[in-house]
Amino acid sequence: MRLTNATEPAKTSADAAARISAERDPETVQIQRIGRRDQENNQSPTSARPSHWRPDIEGLRALAVGAVIAAHIGFPYMAGGFVGVDVFFVISGFLITSLLLREIDKTGTVSIAGFYARRAVRLLPAAATVLLATLVASWIWLPRTRLGEIAADAATAALNVINIRLAREGTDYLNAAVDPSPLQHFWSLAVEEQFYIVWPLVLLAIAFLGAKLGKPGRFTTTRHRHRGPGRTAAITAFLVIAAGVSFWMSSNWTQSDPIWSYFGIHTRAWELAVGALIAVAAGGIRAFAPKWAAALASWAGLALITASVFVLDERTVFPGTAALLPVAGTALVIAAGCAPHRFGATVLLGISPAQFVGKISYGLYLWHWPLIMIGPTVWGLDDVRVRHYLVLMGVAFLLTIATFYLIENPIRTRRPLVQVPSRALAMGGGLIATALAASLFMAAQPMPTQENDEAAEITGNDTTVWEQLGESSDVDTVPANLTPALEEAVDDEPTLYDDGCVTERDSTELDEDGCWYGDPDGGKTIVLFGDSHAAQWFPALNQMAEAAGWKLKTLTKANCSVADVVEIDPKLGREYTECEEWKEKAFDLLDELQPDAVLATAYDAKEVVADDPDQAWIDGWVDTVERLQRSADDVYYMAGSPRLPEDPPSCLAENPEHASVCVGDLDESIVEPERREELIEAVDGTGANVVDPVPWLCDIDQGTCPVVVGNLLVYRDTNHLSARFVAELAPQVAAAVPLEAQPAETR
Incomplete structure (x- = not known):
């Protein structure tokens, strides 16, 4: 916006004042004719100044x-x-x-x-x-x-x-x-x-x-x-x-x-x-x-x-x-x-x-x-x-x-x-x-990691993330071939975002016909349901669905927990009514689809509106899981992934030769640990399948959560995994969420 200023003209003749004002501040419109008329009518100078001021x-x-x-x-x-x-x-x-x-x-x-x-x-x-x-x-x-x-x-x-x-x-x-x-x-x-x-x-x-x-x-x-x-x-x-x-x-x-x-x-x-x-x-x-x-x-x-x-x-x-x-x-x-x-x-x-x-x-x-x-x-x-x-x-x-x-x-x-x-x-x-x-000049400056040595590339064929995890907490040098690169980390999101399949905060729209992935001719259907923490698992789940001949439907909305709770959105600063309305539409669609399986998850750090927020969070998840069980044959609840205290890409950029300082402490990285354990136990009691991703992401024995594994960057921000890293976790996800391979003739 233009918040330009005006300099009050010197006290001289009306024409001279207008000329000086035009030179000094041509945008501040003075009402010269008013001044002249008011002077002629002997009006008080406070009613209108004899200039354009x-x-x-x-x-x-x-x-x-x-x-x-x-x-x-x-x-x-x-x-x-x-x-x-x-x-x-x-x-x-x-x-x-x-x-x-x-x-x-x-x-x-x-x-x-x-x-x-x-x-x-x-x-x-x-x-x-x-x-x-x-x-x-x-x-x-x-x-x-x-x-x-x-x-x-x-x-x-x-x-x-x-x-x-x-x-x-x-x-x-x-x-x-x-x-x-x-x-x-x-x-x-x-x-x-x-x-x-x-x-x-x-x-x-x-x-x-x-x-x-x-x-x-x-x-x-x-x-x-x-x-x-x-x-x-x-x-x-x-x-x-x-x-x-x-x-x-x-x-x-x-x-x-x-x-x-x-x-x-x-x-x-x-x-x-x-x-x-x-x-x-x-x-x-x-x-x-x-x-x-x-x-x-x-x-x-x-x-x-x-x-x-x-x-x-x-x-x-x-x-x-x-x-x-x-x-x-x-x-x-x-x-x-x-x-x-x-x-x-x-x-x-x-x-x-x-x-x-x-x-x-x-x-x-x-x-x-x-x-x-x-x-x-x-x-x-x-x-x-x-x-x-x-x-x-x-x-x-x-x-x-x-x-x-x-x-x-x-x-x-x-x-x-x-x-x-x-x-x-x-x-x-x-x-x-x-x-x-x-x-x-600023954009052209290389990241400090580009002068470092390269790490062995993890491809999923010769080596796996699982095999490298135990050695990753002690890595000091950020590899030059880090994938995604630090400057690209924040954009390393699942393709769901580019496809418009993650509903924005202020929207309640739900795409009933679109956002289908996996094998389009698949004989069975799995639904990925939740917020951005559900969307982060898409790269692995999509690989699994394609390989097994399953159709994959995504129902995801920014910061919207699928638990049956009333929550406050911290950015909107109010009750997240858009989430509640969107969830009801999603549940109606699930009732119509009757999928073979549903994988549901959400970020654990939610502000719940209730006298006892922790208990309401647990009860809300149990209610949601039981409702999903009425629509789907198999329901998988994936517990929350870690949240690091400092943004890993930023930390690594500042410490390219001392990457170990960016490694998260396991005890500090688990969100609401006591409530999390109670929630896992409660959901398990419903008969649903509970999946805990922490062992895939953290070294339980050392009590650490690495941020670089091989040549892969684990996190794109403090609490979201990079899409490239999740893609390499497909074997671990497939073991926890088995999709029965469909015969070719049924596809």
């Missing part, structure tokens, strides 16, 4: 960036602070359109080169500074396994397409194993830059074509001689249609495609268009809006924005129709500010602290998120509290001030750059090229 907008910037920061640091009761992004979208739509319309009024056209030059001078110096600083900080303090992804984020941020990358990658803050990128917040700037690319070109086309639609109207002044009713009508029509289509997409697609809807410009464009429509209507608002109505509207708008911060939260389907609340509030405040009035919300928004924060809000937005993502690691904090984040935000504030006064403000007021577009564009191109070069 908008202190209400500056205050809105402060409110918006404060709300975003409050939400990101987990400040109590302000989970809806993410709506600050939407406030900025409306502000940007208004300011940019006002600037372009003023240029059309004056010249009859739009200077595309001049517009992009002003954007480069305004936005790129601070953005490039934060990008480069974040790359350096990531290199120093974050695990080497993350550098490739962060480098890609930096490159796409520099090119203003990071929102597309994040949407394609499925970034949704819901991946418990991987922290968000320290550059993820650049997505909103990318949305605005994409708007900046298209909107001036549209206005330029309308400036040429719309002039033929009519002569200057009754209320057209000399100042607006180039913008007659034809052009205004064309601009308004385009904005209304664009806003309507975009809002329809947001309302109808957010539920079914939440990630693309959150990051995409197609569902955010209507917010920018609302601001643009206010800019088009500003003259009418000035001419006809009663002062008392403007004052009330500004307070009502401020109330709506504030309410959205406290009412909305991570459970809200957003943007969708929920975005109407902050967008409408921002629109009311901005529209009210177009008309002269006293006692409006500017009384609050115009106070000095708000004006200062609004002035530096762009840099504050840029700096705050990298500090949140990297700061705790630099500080050495494992349990980060709000008070820690407040200290980090103090650091962000100091960095912002330094950036503003040493980089941002000096460059944007440098006359050679402001007055010669080619120089500004060259500077912008140079900054983008520098950020890209730094990103490529």
Whole structure:
């Protein structure tokens, strides 16, 4: 998002003030005509300043960036602070359109080169500074396994397409194993830059074509001689249609495609268009809006924005129709500010602290998120509290001030750059090229393991994981031929994910016809049922099904335990109702399928809603197993796999010559050990088959859980096994879950 600032013009003549303001901050629209008229009418200077200065907008910037920061640091009761992004979208739509319309009024056209030059001078110096600083900080303090992804984020941020990358990658803050990128917040700037690319070109086309639609109207002044009713009508029509289509997409697609809807410009464009429509209507608002109505509207708008911060939260389907609340509030405040009035919300928004924060809000937005993502690691904090984040935000504030006064403000007021577009564009191109070069340099750096010796390759033919397990806890050197490679570990997931066969957290959809594997002509059916810890066993089970001539149906959903319990999802921060609804659909399908076998499992670290959570967890699993026994001939319950205290790929990257320090302690790696044993005993009592995978993964005698076996990486994160390693466990899984081979003629 663009949280740019304005410098208040010197007290001189109205024309000189407008000229200086245009040079210093061409995006902050001053209402010069109001000032002149108010001076003529001897109105108080507090009703409207004799310039284009908008202190209400500056205050809105402060409110918006404060709300975003409050939400990101987990400040109590302000989970809806993410709506600050939407406030900025409306502000940007208004300011940019006002600037372009003023240029059309004056010249009859739009200077595309001049517009992009002003954007480069305004936005790129601070953005490039934060990008480069974040790359350096990531290199120093974050695990080497993350550098490739962060480098890609930096490159796409520099090119203003990071929102597309994040949407394609499925970034949704819901991946418990991987922290968000320290550059993820650049997505909103990318949305605005994409708007900046298209909107001036549209206005330029309308400036040429719309002039033929009519002569200057009754209320057209000399100042607006180039913008007659034809052009205004064309601009308004385009904005209304664009806003309507975009809002329809947001309302109808957010539920079914939440990630693309959150990051995409197609569902955010209507917010920018609302601001643009206010800019088009500003003259009418000035001419006809009663002062008392403007004052009330500004307070009502401020109330709506504030309410959205406290009412909305991570459970809200957003943007969708929920975005109407902050967008409408921002629109009311901005529209009210177009008309002269006293006692409006500017009384609050115009106070000095708000004006200062609004002035530096762009840099504050840029700096705050990298500090949140990297700061705790630099500080050495494992349990980060709000008070820690407040200290980090103090650091962000100091960095912002330094950036503003040493980089941002000096460059944007440098006359050679402001007055010669080619120089500004060259500077912008140079900054983008520098950020890209730094990103490529980081991405090209080899992992430290590549200089090590290679290990004997485990293929499943000459040797097995089982044979190597006992010797793996003492391995000190990470092999150069580690599979998957450390930088690729996080993506070493079962193909279920690429096939869309792991239902996402916020969805209740269940694919009844798809997600079939194994032998498509198999005579018998086995179902893999559970959460991501069930999905991790797919590579082995699929091999078994293909070899035995069985069909394999997968029913898996992210973080959804199949135990009959009510659970809290830690990322959604509420009761996981989507899981309960999905499970009922799954049980109905199982009743219909009547499979020959079901393999069910789930992560043991669940927050259960009950007076006695441990007993409820055990009873819930027993109820589920008994229900499955009514549908399937054989039911297999697989107990939970270990969870290591430290992310193995990151640990190995930091200790390529001392891999043994990453080996897990068996006693510390078993999740809820006492409850686990009671659960195994209870399920065994139902007559179901209990499978314990711990002996396949840990050396029971030594009490250790290796992270490298031969040339194989065991874990892709703290609690999920790598797909490549699970594939090599097929013999062990087949011994525990025997699938009777089907004659060829039955397939």
